[in-house]
Amino acid sequence: MRPDLKIVPDFEMIICAPAESFRWNMHDYPYFGAKWHHHPEYELHLTRTTSGMMMVGDYIGEFKPGCLVLTGPNVPHNWVSDIEPGKLIRNRDMLIQFTAEWADRSTGLCPEFAGIRPLYEDAVYGVEFFGATALAGQRLLAQIGAAHGAERVLLFMQLMVALARNPSERRKLSRLAHISSHAELPSELDSAVRYVMEHYSDDIDLASVAKSCGLEPQAFSRFFKRQTGHTFARYVILARVYAACALLTQTYRPITDICFEVGFNNIANFNRQFYKICGRTPSDYRRNAHRIGTEARADPFRQIRAFSAGLGAVGGKV
Numbered sequence: 013m014r015p016d017l018k019i020v021p022d023f024e025m026i027i028c029a030p031a032e033s034f035r036w037n038m039h040d041y042p043y044f045g046a047k048w049h050h051h052p053e054y055e056l057h058l059t060r061t062t063s064g065m066m067m068v069g070d071y072i073g074e075f076k077p078g079c080l081v082l083t084g085p086n087v088p089h090n091w092v093s094d095i096e097p098g099k100l101i102r103n104r105d106m107l108i109q110f111t112a113e114w115a116d117r118s119t120g121l122c123p124e125f126a127g128i129r130p131l132y133e134d135a136v137y138g139v140e141f142f143g144a145t146a147l148a149g150q151r152l153l154a155q156i157g158a159a160h161g162a163e164r165v166l167l168f169m170q171l172m173v174a175l176a177r178n179p180s181e182r183r184k185l186s187r188l189a190h191i192s193s194h195a196e197l198p199s200e201l202d203s204a205v206r207y208v209m210e211h212y213s214d215d216i217d218l219a220s221v222a223k224s225c226g227l228e229p230q231a232f233s234r235f236f237k238r239q240t241g242h243t244f245a246r247y248v249i250l251a252r253v254y255a256a257c258a259l260l261t262q263t264y265r266p267i268t269d270i271c272f273e274v275g276f277n278n279i280a281n282f283n284r285q286f287y288k289i290c291g292r293t294p295s296d297y298r299r300n301a302h303r304i305g306t307e308a309r310a311d312p313f314r315q316i317r318a319f320s321a322g323l324g325a326v327g328g329k330v
Contacts, residue, residue, distance in 0.1 A: 036153075049089070067090050067304040079140065137187075208248055267312060
């Protein structure tokens with residue numbers, strides 16, 4: 013019998029110093045906190061060294077040194093480096109973590125900061141940065157670690173402005189947003205999205221959904237595309253693939269069974285749509301998800317003991 017999967021993301025409690033508005037941190041790898049996890053805070057995460065596989069939300073892909081990712085509240089994430097067993101990578105990760113309340117307060121300071129809000133809205137999918145934006149982000153993130161007092165806040169705002177400046181140098185990672193955004197949806201859109209998420213395994217008729225929202229089909233189609241960036245049919249496919257990702261990640265059930273359970277009519281179409289959206293086959297997605305989701309969980313207490321011993325040796329570094 014196969015062992016139970018343990019890849020539901022762990023909850024992590026982030027503790028910020030009372031005199032600080034956000035938390036800046038560096039840590040080694042392996043590290044007991046470097047696992048498949050989530051927390052209510054935003055996190056800007058820089059992988060400084062090594063390559064490997066990362067999972068952000070339902071996205072799985074490769075990362076290299078310099079990978080810079082912003083995750084929104086409760087978007088699960090993990091980075092697994094390709095290193096030899098027993099090897100320790102010092103200061104692999106550099107990151108900051110901050111609450112949604114701080115994000116709202118800081119962007120509300122003046123009208124000039126309103127341009128940062130779209131960045132936070134994209135973060136509910138997980139966002140990876142490229143080009144000059146990534147380089148500026150790496151530089152400012154490092155500077156924050158050496159700063160104190162009000163200078164930290166000024167550098168934080170410079171960092172967010174730099175990351176938000178050029179949307180063409182960032183990309184969303186997950187296919188669908190996790191339920192983590194505090195923004196309210198228009199009632200018609202909320203009704204349609206909830207219907208899709210509850211009935212993705214059934215035959216979904218656009219006209220019926222439009223009627224339930226109080227709109228004519230043509231008007232509903234235009235409204236839905238304008239609000240989500242997807243056609244309604246495309247969104248249904250995304251919802252089905254998203255559901256398949258969850259089942260592939262959290263179970264050992266046959267892929268054919270998953271195909272029909274999430275609403276696809278044949279395995280060929282399921283494989284084609286899954287590869288088109290996820291960039292890998294369902295079996296490859298499952299293999300990598302199981303590896304990333306269960307990495308470093310065999311004996312977490314061993315890692316905690318090692319970490320505690322390290323604290324005593326280096327005088328309390330975290």
